[in-house]
Amino acid sequence: MSNYFLLEHLKVQNANCIAGLTYGFPAITHFLGYTHALSRKLQQQFGIELTGCAVVCHQHQVQAYQPSGWGDYVFALTRNPLTKEGNTAPIVEEGRMHLTVSLILEADKAFSNSQQQRLVEMLGLLAQRQKLAGGQVISLKGVSLYSDDDEQALSRKLLRKMLPGFVLTDRSELLKQHYQQLVATQPNATMLDAWLDFSALTYRAVIADDVDSSTDQHAAEWVRVPKPANGYLVPITTGYKAISPLYPAGAVANSRDPQYPFCFVESAYGVGLWLSPHRVPDVRDVIWRYRQQGPWYLCATNTSQNALKLHPEQEAALAELPETELTYY
Template identity: 30%
Template structure:
């Protein structure tokens, strides 16, 4: 049995706004990782479900930058040489300005299992309070409940995949194509959607999980965009899912 569960209007504070090459929407792998962590939490409590898809609906966001001398987050990112006081002290330490984003968003979870009811939602509520999303703290949420129709979804904007815009762009590599596409359509959003293997699977000294093989990877990028929830006719067309191939670990939307 497959049901949809809505995590409604989740307030996330200080999520990681870096997605390797841009500052903005956190990596899709971070949101999908939240779904996977939630699934494992529930499985550990004897609740046999699988979260097979995650819809991402945004209501509000506030992009932050770095904390200045007054303790305020600034949404600009100065180069190290332009940071006041750096050159005078002749500091040469590497500086990585942190970028955070506050989000108010809803998650539509596609849940598979034999028994999915209000008790499942109650268990999800308890588990959500112990998790982070993209490194950010979950401050609050409106509700967790089953949904049966599109009318049950609050107004917002779904983050969807625009891979065709990247495929049609001109450029020698993905970065060139991405820049060209963004110049043609300012509504597009750069997204980190997965990883590509750079080495063979194996084990390394000090790895976090000694039971699993590891490999070195690089990020895979694509383009996305926002679509108003009022235009949604099929929720399945807005659910992010995992897709794995040899050497590729991706988050995608079935077209």
């Protein structure tokens, strides 16, 4: 039996919207960290573990503006608090945003009838007491528990409740495929070049066939270069990679917690897909979970190995849609 908690319409203010080299939405590690913090509290009282979460975004607003009314956006920054001399403190750039999200939390076991009401009430309190992505949770519409032996029926009931909104899934396998295609034509291409192709807005000049470019001067038509794949694809931060050996506890000075072993890491990046919930056949395909192998510590969904299965009509309709110009990465 599958068991899910639905935290519906969490409104968060001043969340961190910078994730490594990207910005526009909190890193997925923020949401799994939020889930892990809730899981530790539930384990103490109920012996229940939350093993993953799905993220559905309903609304977002990055705190940025255009200083001249046009051109590049910059973050809206504040200088607070004052220094001990009463002067304004130097600005440390930070990106903030307001957002409304719903989280589908996966539980590891079923609950008795007597536990269900207590769990829902406790989770409603805990979800609003702790921060999400560094931001304050200012409201929560409600907490619900969904359990069913029929996974398909449960997925339809749960995901359609998330409309309107977009659920974030992992499609990092598209990055690997695009890199292999890129190297075939550009041997010096790097994985970074392939990753930037999912975010950069690129145009190329096209000259009509009946124009002799060597003699005639003719204005070229600038045509948008399509992204490597169809869909609402965005570059995302997906986890970390170790760049040093694992040091024993206390061996590294000024570490955050000297009671545990320590390792230096760098951010790892992939490609995500924003997808309408009604197009997800199985909620388990959009649940983010931690995966660790060797030096890699990543967040992934089932769609990172198995792409979402669409009907041929859906695939054809998706290919005909104009590509959305994303304004935030």
